[in-house]
Amino acid sequence: MRKLGLIGGMSWISTRAYYERINQFVQKRAAPMASAPLLIESLDYSQIYQAKQADEWDRVGTILVDSARRLESAGAEGLIIAANAMHMVYDRLTEAVSIPVLHIADSVGQAMQEAKCESAALLGTRLVMTEGFYRNRLVAHGVDLLPPNPETVEMVDGIIYKELMLGRVTRDAERALKTIITQKEKDGAAAIVLxxxxxxxxxxTRANVLPVFDSTSIHCRAAADWILG
Known part of the structure; x- marks a missing residue:
C-alpha cells in the first residue's frame, strides 16, 4: 500500500471522520487486519480561520503548503486535504510538492458522472457554495448546479461555523437542512452535494427526498483507492 499524507485539523471532527473512513474502506478491500498507512498533520484551525476571515488567502496557502512539504519530507507519496473549503489553495499545494494531491471536487464530480447525475444543489460553507474554485470542478464533470440562494448560503454557513465545527448537533439544524433539501428538489435539483x-x-445521507453525494465519504473512498493502487 502507498503512504498517504493527510492535512487535517479543519476541523478535528472532519479529521476523525477521514481517519475512520479511509481505514474502513481499506480494510474492506485488503487483509482483515489491514490499516491504512497514513501520515497525519492536524493543524491549528484557529490560525487558518483568522486568516480566512481577514481574506488573507496567501497566509492560508502558506500554512497548508508548509504542512504539505513536511508530510512529503516525512515520506508521504500522495496528499489529501481533509476539508472542502481549503481546496481554495489547491493549486498552490500542487505547485509546492512533487507528489499528487487528490482533489475533493474532482472525486465528487467523477462519482456523479458515474451515477449519471447531471443536476444538483451544492451545500457547504459560503466559500464553497459561491466561489468558482469548487463549483467549476463539478461543472467540468458535466454537473449543472443550481445557483446559490443567499438566504440558504447564510443559514448553512452559520450552522457549520457556529455549531457543527464546535461539535454541536441540534434538532433545529437537522430540521433546517431537511427543509432546505426539500426546497432544492422543488427548485429542480436531482441531487444534493454535501x-x-x-x-x-x-x-x-440515506433517507432524503434526493440522492445525497457526501463529499467526505467519496473523498475517503478515492483516498483508499489511491492507497491500494
Whole structure:
C-alpha cells in the first residue's frame, strides 16, 4: 500500500471522520487486519480561520503548503486535504510538492458522472457554495448546479461555523437542512452535494427526498483507492 499524507485539523471532527473512513474502506478491500498507512498533520484551525476571515488567502496557502512539504519530507507519496473549503489553495499545494494531491471536487464530480447525475444543489460553507474554485470542478464533470440562494448560503454557513465545527448537533439544524433539501428538489435539483465534511452530522445521507453525494465519504473512498493502487 502507498503512504498517504493527510492535512487535517479543519476541523478535528472532519479529521476523525477521514481517519475512520479511509481505514474502513481499506480494510474492506485488503487483509482483515489491514490499516491504512497514513501520515497525519492536524493543524491549528484557529490560525487558518483568522486568516480566512481577514481574506488573507496567501497566509492560508502558506500554512497548508508548509504542512504539505513536511508530510512529503516525512515520506508521504500522495496528499489529501481533509476539508472542502481549503481546496481554495489547491493549486498552490500542487505547485509546492512533487507528489499528487487528490482533489475533493474532482472525486465528487467523477462519482456523479458515474451515477449519471447531471443536476444538483451544492451545500457547504459560503466559500464553497459561491466561489468558482469548487463549483467549476463539478461543472467540468458535466454537473449543472443550481445557483446559490443567499438566504440558504447564510443559514448553512452559520450552522457549520457556529455549531457543527464546535461539535454541536441540534434538532433545529437537522430540521433546517431537511427543509432546505426539500426546497432544492422543488427548485429542480436531482441531487444534493454535501460539500462540507461536518454537514453529515445533521443530514441523513440515506433517507432524503434526493440522492445525497457526501463529499467526505467519496473523498475517503478515492483516498483508499489511491492507497491500494
Amino acid at each position: 460539500a462540507c465534511t461536518e454537514l453529515e452530522m445533521v443530514v441523513d
